[in-house]
Amino acid sequence: MPTRTARTAWNGTLEEGSGQVELTSSKVGTYDVSFPKRAAEDAGGTTSPEELIAAAHSSCYAMQFSALAAEAGGVPRGIEVTADVSLGPDPAGGFRLTGIALTVRGEVEGLDADAFKRVAEQAKAGCPVSKALTGVDITLDAQLD
16 A cells, blocks of 8 residues: 655744645645644634644545445445544643544435444444544544435
């Protein structure tokens, strides 16, 4: 299996500095990062590690869900996955990820609501990004459309 790479160039202190994160493997873009904007409600045109984790988690989960739905006899017609990743203070000092809320909605032909929820839970447990984030509380809200 391949290895994927991202690179960040940073200048300055945490509070006054800024940087750019480059999605090196795909070459799809370079994005600004800044701690003050990371810690603010309005990201102001910058991304953050939490947003990048949310993107990784939602896309990984969607792939895992579609594979498991097919294994369960369903035909995924369309699913939408949102991952909300929260940052907060760490009691041990600094910051930590305080939670991830996964929401999945979808149309899967051949699965009823109970089967959809079972597949959703299995996908949460089996998604490689979920596995990598086992130290974070991950919740799931799954509903068949």
